[in-house]
Amino acid sequence: MKHQSLFINALKHPSSREEAFARLVSEYKERLYWHIRKIVIDHDDANDVVQNTFIKVHLNIENFKENSTLFTWMYRIATNEALNFIKSKASKMGLQNQEWVEALADGLESDTYFDGDAAALALQKEVARLPEKQRIVFNMKYFDDMNYESISEILDTSVGALKASYHHAVKKIKTKLSDEN
Amino acid sequence: MKIKKQPPFKVPKGYFDTLEEMVLDKTKTNYNAYGFKTPKNYFETLEKKILRKTTGFEKKSKKLFQNAFAATLTAAACLALYFSINTTPNQTIISEKNSEQAFEDFIENYYLEDRDSYDILSLLEETEIETALTFNSKP
Numbered sequence: 001m002k003h004q005s006l007f008i009n010a011l012k013h014p015s016s017r018e019e020a021f022a023r024l025v026s027e028y029k030e031r032l033y034w035h036i037r038k039i040v041i042d043h044d045d046a047n048d049v050v051q052n053t054f055i056k057v058h059l060n061i062e063n064f065k066e067n068s069t070l071f072t073w074m075y076r077i078a079t080n081e082a083l084n085f086i087k088s089k090a091s092k093m094g095l096q097n098q099e100w101v102e103a104l105a106d107g108l109e110s111d112t113y114f115d116g117d118a119a120a121l122a123l124q125k126e127v128a129r130l131p132e133k134q135r136i137v138f139n140m141k142y143f144d145d146m147n148y149e150s151i152s153e154i155l156d157t158s159v160g161a162l163k164a165s166y167h168h169a170v171k172k173i174k175t176k177l178s179d180e181n
Numbered sequence: 182m183k184i185k186k187q188p189p190f191k192v193p194k195g196y197f198d199t200l201e202e203m204v205l206d207k208t209k210t211n212y213n214a215y216g217f218k219t220p221k222n223y224f225e226t227l228e229k230k231i232l233r234k235t236t237g238f239e240k241k242s243k244k245l246f247q248n249a250f251a252a253t254l255t256a257a258a259c260l261a262l263y264f265s266i267n268t269t270p271n272q273t274i275i276s277e278k279n280s281e282q283a284f285e286d287f288i289e290n291y292y293l294e295d296r297d298s299y300d301i302l303s304l305l306e307e308t309e310i311e312t313a314l315t316f317n318s319k320p
Contacts, residue, residue: 025231030224037217047223051231058235108216116216124216 004070011061021061025054028071032078038139039082041104041128043113049085053078072153079136079154101128101135122180126173137162138169 010020032053037046056077064073083097090100105128108114108121116124127135136155140146141162148159155162 021235022228022232025228029227029231033219033224033227034217043217043219047227050227051234054231055235113218113220114216115218120216 005066008061008064008066008070012064017061021058024057024070028074029054032074035075035140035144036078036082038143039079039136040085041101041108041124042111045085045089049081050078052085053081056081068153072150075150075154076156083132097132098129104128122177123173126176127169129176130169130172133157134165134169134172137165138173141166142170 007020007023010016011024029050033046033050036049036053037043040046040049053074057074060077064070068076086097086100090097093100095103102125105125108116108124114121114124127138130138133155137151140151140154141148148162151157151162152159157165
């Protein structure tokens with residue numbers, strides 16, 4: 001915790017900010033990218049959102065009150081940015097968020113940056129059909145193996161509600177995939 | 182009897198150079214949902230792009246907000262002038278120091294409202310987006 005405070009101070013101080021921010025980007029770029037990519041699905045969209053997330057972190061670091069860890073704060077920004085992006089894209093296309101995400105997942109077969117097998121593809125399509133919050137919880141728990149406490153901080157949701165969300169998501173996916181086989 | 186201070190065990194040549202890499206490889210969590218890929222060397226270029234943009238964007242966005250704030254401030258000053266003429270003629274409307282503080286408050290509140298950054302981008306002129314925040318579709 002002390003180490004984090006020192007690092008945050010370095011991020012806030014103009015003389016050390018540039019170097020500290022470069023370290024921050026280096027440390028978190030892949031994690032944030034994959035977190036965002038699983039939400040927005042398309043690589044080009046994830047590329048836009050991850051860059052925008054870091055820009056927002058850079059602009060807001062002085063307002064960071066350290067009520068949470070830097071890690072969860074950045075994940076929260078990334079999640080909000082990704083969801084805002086979907087909202088913005090879907091509304092421009094005259095679609096609901098869910099419809100937009102499902103359409104992206106349906107197009108994965110022809111996506112240059114997706115090389116999953118039939119099982120991976122079927123799983124992604126079913127994940128896309130989950131309600132927004134369940135989808136994010138499922139991604140964070142199943143693919144990233146994050147603990148409920150961290151997810152709870154990032155999504156500002158109780159651990160109990162998250163467990164229920166994950167349980168429902170797994171149940172739905174299992175049922176759908178077993179019906180298909 | 183002479184005891185050797187050096188341990189009798191040996192390691193393969195260059196072992197410690199590769200150990201760190203091996204351990205990090207094994208402990209690295211795979212954050213990718215399997216199936217998704219990125220273009221070759223994507224993460225190497227991403228870092229440079231972000232660092233380049235954070236410097237440029239900060240200056241540009243501050244300028245943009247400053248312009249918006251200046252317009253708001255002018256309108257507020259006109260109103261204040263109108264009321265000051267009718268009430269207290271000797272009162273200073275807005276000092277430079279106050280205006281700086283007010284600008285900082287404006288910026289802080291703006292972000293606290295958690296505006297959609299894509300809405301912010303829509304406020305920028307096309308040329309400003311090109312120079313300040315080049316969102317390349319391809320990395």
